[in-house]
Amino acid sequence: MHTACHAQCGEIYGMVERGVHVWKGIPYAQPPVGALRFQPARPLAGWKEPYSATEFGPACPQRKKYMGTSEDCLYLNIWSPRPDGRKRAVLFFIHGGSFAGGSGSEPEYDGTALAKNGDVVVVTINYRLGVLGFLDFSFLGEGFSANCGLSDIVMALAWVYGNIEAFGGDPENITVFGQSAGAIAASVLPVMPSARKYVSKVIMMSGGPSLLYTKEHYQEIAKQFLSFMDISSPEELRSIPASRLVAGQKKFASYCGLGDGTFMIEVDGILVPNYPIPAAAQGAARDIPILIGTTREELSFSCKKLLSKVLDISSILISDRTRESAETRRRIRQAYKRYGKRAQAMMLTDRIFRMASVWYAEVYSQYARTWMYRFDYETPAMRLTALHACHSSDIPYVFGNFHARQYKWMFLFPSPRPRRVLGAIQGDFIRFAKTGFLPWRRCHGGETPAKCYDKHCRVRPMVEPDIEREYEKSDFKRRSFKGLDYMGAGQR
Template identity: 30%
Template sequence: MDDTVVTVREGKLRGKIKSDFAGNDFYSFQGIPYAKPPLGKLRFKAPQPPEKWEGVRDATEDGNECYAKSNTYSRSEDCLYINVFTKQIHAKELKPVMFWIHGGGFTTGSSHSIIYGPEYLITEDIVLVTFNYRLGVLGFLSFEDSSLGVPGNAGLKDMVMALKWVQNNITVFSGDPNNVTIFGESAGGASVTLLMLSPMAKGLFHKAIIQSGSALNGWVRGKRSTVYSLARVVGIESNDDEVILEQLQELSIEDLYHGANKLGEPFLVGVMRPFGPIVESNSSESSFINEEPISLLKSGRYQKVPAIIGYCSREGMFIYGLCSKQPSTLLSDETIVPYWLNLRIGSPQYNSAVQRIKDFYFNGKDPLENTDDIFRLYTDNFFLLGIHNIARYLQETGNTPTYFYKFSMDTGLNFMKSFLAIWEPGACHADDFSYLFKNGFAPEDIEPESFEHTGIQRMVRLWTNFAKFGNPTPDPNDKILPITWRPMENQRFNYLEIGEELEMNVDPEKEAMDFWNNLYREYSASRAKL
């Protein structure tokens, strides 16, 4: 493994050699441009193809993170970089490609290797790709005037551009462009589902893994036409869209984000965020998505591929942890009633919904007497309901297998729960990917045969088996996976619990899911009578 120079369409790259979790060498290529830097007049716009370079480009370090309030490394508008990790270069037999989309609520995060180190997944015979995409106002500002070329969803279009880069270049790294699995967690999981729904992404991937997020989660959607509020807070006095765009493109990145942050970035179910994925209006350029996700799912008009989808057993610990930092938000109405119930805040119906939800989860008791009841509420209304329902639609309207899981493993690798100082049992939101990626919060030494070691082996094997074969448990004699993971069936919601043991069950949280879906149907019917 001496030669670390490869040639992609845009030029030559020099990578480096690293060691994986098992002590074997692999190639690492980082900070590769997959699009033209979105600067100046390209700010807020769809990504443009990458430019070529002369000589050999250094690809041994992480590229800039996309600008966001809480990103902590080298943050910049020049951030559209991709990373590739592989065991072989120019191999005759091409390997399955796994394309990771990071989380962060569409407002923060990156592919930085301190969080998403490849050392676990690359022990298997796959090619791993990670990348950055634009966040917050830079990724999701939109104008109604289609002639301006800013219809929204630039951050999602970055993902499409990165997938096109994979199609053009991944064979150099021994990756198979005809066997690409997209996978992601939280906003990354929601992005996977949005890519399945988008005509722009058709044919760019072949399998999907959806972790702890979906297009149907209330916190995913952004508002339309927030540009006028943004213009006011940054001091732009014009009402002319063209003038507003020009001045926003000339504004310093610091002033732009200072203004955007004044509009708030709520991670709530009852309030739509100012900058996030939207359904685009008809425009002169290609739309990422211009129909409601629920309509596309119900009608079966999406890219049908084999899928894994699931959640962590106590996702809601994450919301509880956020609310605990701002106690006024804990159990506030905006964290209880999802906006998609379409109830006017303060109306009798809205107040009735608040009380019914509290009665279901707390049964008249003080919720602070048993915080697990709060965890369950926030797990269900922030995460599980949207994940559960999208899985049902995939099974009902698709023609490919859908595998559902519940992740309940609870070890020293559950970094998010530790970060939030929550010690109750269960797996918090974002606790699962620490078993797929090595990160800076993991213990230095993971003992063989420990629960942590077993958890890593199982998650890596399940996910990479799926990428290779479209089946997470193809080998009945695999000692690491002593179970057959059965996909969902008509009238039978099969799921795999991934905990200290692997166990097949049916109907995750059925009573709670029935409660929420019945609530939605009831209020939809009452609105139709008005």
């Protein structure tokens, strides 16, 4: 059955699927092609004829072969219980994928269950990725800009702010939530002057708010890419087929030694004035409530030989070895011995995701309501594989999509318990989106209590206090608070 609405941009037709009104593949910006390839997102004029939004738009060019891709990729998708004149809370999702892969149309992000269970409006988006979205070629002239992919996210937010009321959403109640790379973007938005007017609340799922680059460092990486690809002029960079750029990304990531840290948001001084932690410490995110979470063992797969390259973090580990003193490294390793065989996974999880999130919560809580969560629950399949509560394992519970392609393995053994965990975490996300409040202790000062989702939920310190103390004098903490490049470069 078709459904129609009249938004500021024009009339849009969608479909009713499983009792939810769905619009797929709505363009929110001008196609970033030709002269606009490395330019910030540009507003899109509305349309005069009814627009059919019944098929997902293409994703940004990337290495994943199963999805349709195109440089004309700036599309979003909307799930709404019904556009009946009511204003519902809006959940605006930014997908992960190391800023190099993924799409808002992937099955695990289907918003049907979340919209139906919570009586909320769910939005997912595509944005530019990899070389097209994040390398900074602005040294080549005015036709090139940094943070193109981030500008897409801001433009999508602006489009939602201006149009979502027609779809049953409340433009004054938009909760931005993102996972992994999407959570890094979500951590930046409330401290960006150009974005905060669209952001009512923020949820970070497994993001590192210190994982950004300085302009100087990122332009050096971009210059290395041009040399690696033997691209000799701005004109050649604009005209080279996107497929060739994408084909070179993976090899370049290995060549330059940055792995999954190759594509990142840049502190460019314009769109992104400062790193999230020092910006929040100065009150830049004042009055925007936030929920910050991780899974318990984000990087458990990095300790498995066959899966160790799922997320290439070798560059961060090299940085630690070269910048931290031997005594600091020894004391930190010693603190994790209590975890036995799982010590390495827990230490890597804290280093990449959790410690910077704790520090962000500590400074953020001075100016806005701040909560933390930790996803500890393991299905029997997760225990048998020793992957435990790994990176992304909370996504099927938040969206309610247990049967999405990449998560089926987690639910091989039937049990009613995952449904109870789903009810707990999805219910809290919905409550936060609607009210901006949660029923456990907020972060305050140096205290960062977290609700831990497990067989039985309980509130515990996000990181054990004695482990957190071992990071107090680390170079990692110093860089995070001063706004220094996570690879060691930056303003001094």
